Amino acid sequence: MRKRDILAALAVGLGLWQALVWITGAPHFILPSPLRVANALIHSREVIADNALVTLQEIIAGLILGTLLGVATAIQLTLSKTAERLMLPILVFTQAVPVFALAPVLTLWFGYGMASKIVMTVLIIYFPVTSAFHDGLTRVDRGLLDQAKIMGARPLQTLLRIQVPHALPSLGTGLRLAAVYAPIGAVIGEWVGASKGLGYLMLLANGRAKIDLMFASLIVLACLTVLLHTAIGVLSRQLVAYSEGRRLR
Template identity: 45%
Template sequence: MRGQYPLSLVSRLWPLVRALAVLLVLWQLAIWLFQPPHYILPSPSQVLSALVRQPGFFLSHSLITVSEIVLGFVLGAGLGALAAIAMAAIPRLGQYVWPVLLLFQALPVFVIAPLLVVWFGFGMASKVIMAMLIIFFPVTSSFADGLRRTDPELLDATALTQATHWQTLFHVRLPLAMPSLLSGLRVAAPLAPLGAVVGEWVGSAAGLGFVMVQANARMQTDVVFAAMTILAILSVALFHLINGLGPRMVPWATNQ
């Protein structure tokens, strides 16, 4: 049993590794065929060289972005789950809250990010809140949908036991909706880095987004691609962490 999880992880990562290898080959072929200037499109080796040349620099900025991503993800997922439960527990509340959530979701992130920087400053708070807002809606939407779609026949059978509204919610509807929550977390995981980096683009003094903005202004495209590579790795790692830990924490959701 202990050897099955690493094998399962390898089997899940293999399509990604294969796609990445194809992308790198096509990228290098484009460099050989078109020979663009390095400030337009650096080669994979130049991007790797940028990473190797200053590992401490990238590590320090990556740790800041990782902190923003983790905090934003935890807060966004937690508040999103609580909002979904509240709307399921009090249906009238959902009638008023849901249109407001849709309105905020319709606003482009680049509209919200500058306001957050003005309100909360150039520090970590504005980036964490930006990531939290991006995570909040998919988690709320998926979990609320799962809570709403509980089998009516099962609810009727539960009513025969004289269970209260709250008992039905927490002992029947909530466990059955956990697969939907996991789906929302899987959708939200790749979005958390986007929220943090958008906040860093708008205004910051550190982080991968800050590195990309500064390097782009100096036409250091290899550094921009290096930061993008780290960001992509973080996104994939967070997705697979949720994908791996979710079914272990909620085993009944594995086959749903």
Template identity: 55%
Template sequence: MSLLRGVTLGLGLLLLWQLIVWLTQAPHFILPGPVRVLETLINQFPLLMKHAGVTLAEILLGLLLGTLLGLGSALSLVTWGSLRRWLLPVLVISQAIPVFALAPVLMLWLGYGMASKVAMATLIIYFPVTAACFDGLRQTPTGYLQLARTLGASRRTLLLQIRLPAALPAFGSGLRVAASVAPIGAVVGEWVGSSTGLGYLMLNANARMQVDLMFAALLVLAVMALGLYFSVNLIARRLTPWVSESTSSNFRGHSA
């Protein structure tokens, strides 16, 4: 049913798009119709895939680094109270600085290659993962911790076998947010300065009034972002099967 809803929603958006084109009578270099964009997508498919591969690599590397850094930071904040008192305010204050404003600085430091785009994606992913995982680790049921301490569990055992599994649902939520925002960091980095990637292709197509190519690149980016989100969602559900089963049973109960 979810697949059917997705297909229906996609077709409805395409029809709405075409209806807007008919009603406004906008020229194709302002608002191309879906058929024209599809033709461009087919004709320029090799070019689009070449740039999409670069953007996807930047997104995946940023997602991997941001997740590892976020998980490591969350574990450190929970393990060492003295570090938490110093690092947590820095993390909160860092969110007052727009990540996009750092893009020119990252270009200056890391160059116009892939490194600066990966850094952008990592920075935009880091805080949601850290915050979600830290909240999950802090909200471990006290009964579990008291029982484990009664049985003589060490701090390491408490962290790895009690706190971390209990934090997996929150960590999964952080990963879903990270998967949603990761493409933003990579594309913005490509807009600031790049010679490859979908962001560069869209910017270049816009400058040449090739709006159909820009829409085709945007469509590829959207499909790629959706695929990444649903892949991460699937992994998160596999890591927390008890959450999925509970949700399903509740849904069935409400439906009945």
């Protein structure tokens, strides 16, 4: 997306927001104007920045751990048919339990610090990463696998030299989903119990009727999510390019 398109979309969004304030005549403690939110963002920038840093650390730590765990699980499921038969139905079944419902339990177990938010983030991105990567590993051209077997390649060699390179685009898809879901997990954890973070700041601002500050925190969270998704998108394109390069060899 070009910068001009982004700026145009931003201008349209702000215009619609301001128009909604004018048309509805909503008081500022219900729907603050963009100018009020910008003013809160400027005057409370240090508080917002400190809490945003905490949330960002939770998101990044959860992304790294969740990705590593998801990749390791997908590889294990691919190498072992027994593991695939036993674990895959369990993974699917766990999705029937809303992850958000576990937030109070995680807070009870891991406390009000960053640990419970990181675990929450890991849980919410674990399945998308595992599912996407495992799907890519199992969708390799059967002819390539048969040829590797004929040439005497071991399962691990086949996995590393053929299946993983072909599955990297699928992993990129899973990571892009994870980039969107990870902030949700961190903020939900902060809503349940925290002393820092953007989720905590939003609840605090709402409780004190500082709705402009709450909106400012929400906008910063949205910006973090967009930046994270953009960075993951760049990484995904690199994975696709590497995968295509490996296929041409």
